[in-house]
Amino acid sequence: MDQLYGYFLYFLSLVTFGGIYAILCLGLNIQWGFTGLFNAGIAGFFAIGAYVSAILTAPESPRHLGGYDLPIVVGVVVAMLVCIPIAWAIGRICIRLRSDYLAIATLGIAEIIRLIFKNETWATNGARGVSFVPKPFESWDAPWDQIAMALLILLIVAVLYIALELARTSPWGRLMAAIRENEPAALAAGKNVERFRIEAFVIGAVVMALGGAMMAHYIKFIDPKMAEPLKASFLVFVMLIVGGSGNNKGAILGAMLLWFIWSFTETVAPMVIPDSFAHVVYPFHLFASWFVPEAWMATPIAPENITGLDSWDTKAPYLRVFLIGLALQIMLQKFSSGILPEKRLQSLADQHDAAVEAARSSR
Amino acid sequence: MLKTLKGALLAGSMLVVAGSAAFADDIVVGSAAGITGPIAELVAPIVAGRELATLHVNEQGGLLDGDTMVLSHADAQCDPTAGVDAGNKLVNVEQVVAIVGASCSGATNGMVQSVTIPAGVMSISDSATAPSISELEDNDLVFRVAASDAYQGVALAQLAINAGYTKLAMTYSNDDYNAGVATVFEQAFQDLGGEITGSQMHEPEKQSYRSELSTLSGNGAEGLALFAYYGSSGITIVRNSLENGLFGKFLAADGMFDVSVIEQIGAEALAGNIMITQAASDDENISYQAYAAAYGPAYEEQGYSPSAPYAAHGYDAAFLVALAIEKAGSTDRGAMSAALREVASGPGTVIRPGEWAKAKAAIAAGEDINYEGAVGNNDFDANGDVTGLFSVNRVTADGTYETELIR
Secondary structure, X not given: OHHHHHHHHHHHHXXXXXXXXXXXXXXXXXXXXXOOOOOOXXXXXXXXXXXXXXXXXXXXXXXOOOOOXXXXXXHHHHHHHHHHHHHHHHHHXXXXXXXXXXXHHHHHHHHHHHHHHHHOHHHHOHHHOEOOOOOOOOOOOOOHHHHHHHHHXXXXXXXXXXXXXXXXXOHHHHHHHHHHHOHHHHXXXXXXXXXXXXXXXXXXXXXXXXXXXXXXXXXXXXOHHHHOHHHHHHHHHHHHHHHOOOOHHHHHHHHHXXXXXXXXXXXXXHHHOHHHHHHHHHHHHHHHXXXXXXXXXXXXXXXXXXXXXXXXXXXXXXXXXXXXXXXXXXXXXXXXXXXXXXXXXXXXXXXXXXXXXXXXXXO | OHHHHHHHHHHHHHHHHOOOOOOXXXXXXXXXXXXXXXXXXXXXXXXXXXXXXXXHHHHOOOXXXXXXXXXXXXXXXXXXXXXXXXXXXXXXXXXXOOEEOOOOHHHXXXXXXXXXXXXXXOEEEOOOOOHHHHHOOOOOOEEEOOOOHHHHHHHHHHHHHHOOOOEEEEEEEOOHHHHHHHHHHHHHHHHOOOEEEXXXXXXXXXXXXXXXXXXXXXOOOXXXXXXXXXXXXXXXXXXXXXXXXXXXXXXXXXXXXXXXXXXXXXXXXXXXXXXXXXXXXXXXXXXXXXXXXXXXXXXXXXXXXXXXXXXXXXXXXXXXXXHHHHHHOOOOHHHHHHHHHHHHOOOXXXXXXXXXXXXXXXXXXXXXXXXXXXXXXXXXXXXXXOOOEEEEEEEOOOOOEEEEEOO
């Protein structure tokens, strides 16, 4: 029973993490999925959201700016508001760049933002991070605190999903798709393309800040390492692409799925591998050791002699990086436009045209 | 082939039935470490230390009624997010009694604040040194056998004063560890009457640090206090300083302690010119010798040295968890921290590394015990911290380190 209860709590943490990544993915979906803005600087807005909300809500500390002790809601909302002018300014400067150039520029800007947080020690405690960030519902008894946290994240994801679906199917969403697919045509139709691109960029950035703030409150800690490009930018991009960019359901699915795989492989890999894998590998390893110079490879260890350090337990974390790569390869080869590909609005329009055409001809 | 199939089936059934490596007579202790990530190379010997303690426990009668102690490893990657994920897995899926780790301060901060303190699980870190960990409201659940940076910074400052330095320039790598030691050092050195002529933060992994160094030199600085990891910036800084004649004398904290510093710079330039403090163990202490005698041969093949940074801490942390379980007489999570305090400090029968059978017998006989570990007496203060021991390492003309314990 205890074990089942444990699984349940672990499941809640999976959902919470997956949900936070889903928020980031939905933010990116507005930029990349809807409008085709190649923003590789997710980490920057993530960091702004996380730090602003953390500093506003954390208790006073001599190590960093703070002591405002504001409610979490206020911290999160202010974090999102702070992101608006920053994203707008970045957008004004960078938005006219074509896709790959925009990627390079935003990647650079995200690093600048991260390094500012890392170096302005007086405000952020530098590389040592901000501790004691409050977590929603933390005063509740277990497991209700964790259930409530997971539900809160899911609620945010659901609200975002509904809002973004409405946006996507609205004229605004169709305009974004038009800008992505054929910018000159959108221009020719008299649309202020630059303004709308900035709009999408800012809205996406605000959603990312929300994700960052939730991450800081969930972990109760934020340091510059959490905003490194690999974890906060590229992982989110991969999640969106696997799930299906342009599709809000796909964004959520991709985030959940990849986080599940990422977290799960560590638990599962050593369980599946120890005996079976060692027995498979050993003969090959032994065979190879007759030909390959000793210095180039590890000494083969017979499966029955594997203990402690040589066990797959400590090696599994490395293996899982490989497993994730493999899973990605298979997914991307098999589903090249993501698991849930975008449902093109254009085809709805075509259907409408076809219906009108049919009605006309029957007259 | 049959064996393989059997193995696969066994593994598969384990997955379905238990979902964890634990069997009925296994007692699982969590081991969160930065197995992958920026300090992976440093972590391997530390994890080896934890494994060695586990081996000693199991060889000498095991826990409680002959149960096997099993370390369940989870990768905290030196990253707070991964630390939380690792903690969740250990606490909820593996159902561990207590946790050894995590390695880095950031990962530890995330893990204990978000997971283990709310869940009421005790953790002992063997290498997290950030002062902020002392301040946590942890219900007496967070311990560490690694001394807070606060102590090493003070030790180095005292050493500098004793060596006759009055004016020093300092530079530190902008990461959580080095920045922490540097801040404490700066304060302590000034409190002891020294003067910091200039202080400069640097980003690791740069090709050259000439500009930072030329800004720092002059102003009458007698030497450079250097807080950096040897691989990512330390060696480059020493080389740049010597090549350009900017600094000739160096004081450093333990991120610089590695033979590659001597190999790459050369003993003739460093002999008598560098002092490196390190979280140390008393080599002459019988506890340390007992540990080193076991560690050396056990990991000869892997090439890990018993004096590897924090390896002895890893041993002590795991051994202390085992003692706490034995003392509590159960695997009740709630009983761990009180039991840990009882076994870690005196009075009582002194237990040294490797003496599991003796400890088990003493606890069974109802005696108090006092673990005197490889890294020191491990007497925890109210915050769950230890003062720790430090050594100073000087380079000799023949290219080795001469280690002396600071007393």
